Amino acid sequence: MPESNFDVSVNLTVEPTDQATSVDVLIVGLRHQDSLSPSLGELDQLGGGWLTRLLESGQLRGKRGELTMLGVPTDSGPQMLLVVGLGESELSRLDAFELSAAAIRSLLDRPRGRVEVRFADTFASEHHDVVVAGALTACEGQALYRSEPSLKLPAEIAFPGVSQKQLDRGRVIGESINHARRMVNEPPAVLYPASFAQSVLDLFADTETSVEVWDENRLAEEGCRAILAVGAGSSRPPRLVMMSHLCGGDEPPIVLVGKGVTFDSGGLSLKPSDAMIDMKCDMAGAATVVGVMNAISCLGLKRNVIGLCGLAENMVSGTSYKLGDVIKTRSGKTIEILNTDAEGRVVLADTLDVAKGLQPQAIVDLATLTGACMVALGRDVVGAMTNDSNLLEQIESAATCEGELLWELPMFRHYDDQVKSKVADIKNIGDGRWGGAITAAKFLENFVDELPWVHLDIAGPAFADQPKPYRDAGATGVMVRTLLRWIES
Numbered sequence: 315m316p317e318s319n320f321d322v323s324v325n326l327t328v329e330p331t332d333q334a335t336s337v338d339v340l341i342v343g344l345r346h347q348d349s350l351s352p353s354l355g356e357l358d359q360l361g362g363g364w365l366t367r368l369l370e371s372g373q374l375r376g377k378r379g380e381l382t383m384l385g386v387p388t389d390s391g392p393q394m395l396l397v398v399g400l401g402e403s404e405l406s407r408l409d410a411f412e413l414s415a416a417a418i419r420s421l422l423d424r425p426r427g428r429v430e431v432r433f434a435d436t437f438a439s440e441h442h443d444v445v446v447a448g449a450l451t452a453c454e455g456q457a458l459y460r461s462e463p464s465l466k467l468p469a470e471i472a473f474p475g476v477s478q479k480q481l482d483r484g485r486v487i488g489e490s491i492n493h494a495r496r497m498v499n500e501p502p503a504v505l506y507p508a509s510f511a512q513s514v515l516d517l518f519a520d521t522e523t524s525v526e527v528w529d530e531n532r533l534a535e536e537g538c539r540a541i542l543a544v545g546a547g548s549s550r551p552p553r554l555v556m557m558s559h560l561c562g563g564d565e566p567p568i569v570l571v572g573k574g575v576t577f578d579s580g581g582l583s584l585k586p587s588d589a590m591i592d593m594k595c596d597m598a599g600a601a602t603v604v605g606v607m608n609a610i611s612c613l614g615l616k617r618n619v620i621g622l623c624g625l626a627e628n629m630v631s632g633t634s635y636k637l638g639d640v641i642k643t644r645s646g647k648t649i650e651i652l653n654t655d656a657e658g659r660v661v662l663a664d665t666l667d668v669a670k671g672l673q674p675q676a677i678v679d680l681a682t683l684t685g686a687c688m689v690a691l692g693r694d695v696v697g698a699m700t701n702d703s704n705l706l707e708q709i710e711s712a713a714t715c716e717g718e719l720l721w722e723l724p725m726f727r728h729y730d731d732q733v734k735s736k737v738a739d740i741k742n743i744g745d746g747r748w749g750g751a752i753t754a755a756k757f758l759e760n761f762v763d764e765l766p767w768v769h770l771d772i773a774g775p776a777f778a779d780q781p782k783p784y785r786d787a788g789a790t791g792v793m794v795r796t797l798l799r800w801i802e803s
């Protein structure tokens with residue numbers, strides 16, 4: 315991938331601060347309507363009871379997510395104290411992730427030296443990994459091409475009391491999320507099918523994960539006519555990327571499939587300009603698959619997992635695929651194109667067929683597939699559809715544990731008729747707009763047959779219009795944590 319103008323490299327350490335090291339900012343949690351923690355109590359005493367006074371006067375509260383930055387009125391110790399409100403309810407994994415991220419993110423407006431996150435006693439030790447991961451994701455933003463980096467990364471972030479193992483694990487999770495986000499945030503002139511594929515080859519170059527890239531010639535040999543059709547209007551030819559992490563002995567693989575439309579103009583069913591603005595993000599499913607594969611690879615999971623990315627650029631030209639075209643997909647099923655902007659499912663038709671050929675135990679696909687899913691569930695919730703409720707339950711429980719929002723939409727058989735075509739086996743849109751997230755999933759179901767399969771429509775949560783306290787706007791890296799947890803369990 316061509317270089318953006320800065321890189322997220324923060325020194326992370328578990329070493330406690332010694333006498334000789336100065337701390338710029340100490341980050342400590344405070345429960346709502348609670349007394350001071352031992353860390354805060356110590357500082358309170360050194361400063362003659364200053365924190366107790368602030369607490370009593372109501373200047374210092376512990377409301378969840380409230381951040382209070384204070385100068386420390388002592389000669390020694392940290393220069394600044396950042397008190398993070400922890401709320402009243404039991405602290406979850408999501409709290410660990412978000413509150414750590416929000417605390418670090420609030421410090422990136424100016425250069426800082428050592429920042430110490432004293433959360434080891436605040437959050438349960440099994441959540442220490444996401445304390446670290448959250449801190450790292452705070453350091454990645456969407457302003458990749460400002461002349462002056464808008465996020466000033468601290469020289470060092472210390473997590474005293476966190477084990478080296480949890481630090482390393484958290485680093486992997488954070489970097490994997492950030493990698494997925496970076497890919498999504500890169501402009502389409504930088505990230506297109508071939509450069510996406512090259513970046514994956516580079517990422518896994520010295521790892522146990524092997525990468526295979528199918529170029530346009532190989533795609534033609536393999537009968538991936540649907541992927542080729544979507545990319546036909548672009549001067550950037552399509553690719554298929556296969557990442558194989560086979561460390562699980564004889565078990566059939568889990569296959570993760572990602573939609574990678576590196577830019578979606580809509581094709582001849584051209585999008586209006588406003589709807590096209592964010593369409594560099596239409597490869598977020600594929601980027602998520604890369605992120606999850608990176609985590610699996612770095613953590614050396616003893617599982618067989620294969621990641622597949624179907625990559626194409628949906629453009630307008632004399633060679634674009636057209637409305638009324640009928641494509642014979644790799645599976646042999648024919649699809650009638652009635653809207654070239656419903657291209658993701660067309661790319662996935664062939665990609666899922668490749669997945670099927672790998673004799674998997676389960677297939678999970680991720681796609682920024684439908685606006686209809688956002689109409690149904692809003693911007694922050696993943697729509698999940700399945701032909702196997704047991705498999706979805708597993709993924710739901712992983713999502714619940716990580717605090718990522720996911721909701722099931724029904725797959726009643728009565729929707730099947732809505733993707734039947736008059737001239738081909740199926741058509742690439744439903745009857746009208748109603749139930750559009752589901753009819754898209756019904757289309758996909760044709761290409762997985764009876765294999766256990768979950769489809770995750772991430773059109774809403776993959777890309778954010780507005781920043782949150784814990785994350786910049788732009789790409790979010792949604793589902794990396796959930797899928798990693800599911801595969802690990």
Ligand SMILES: [Zn+2]
Nearest residue numbers: 578655656657
């Ligand atoms: Zn589209």
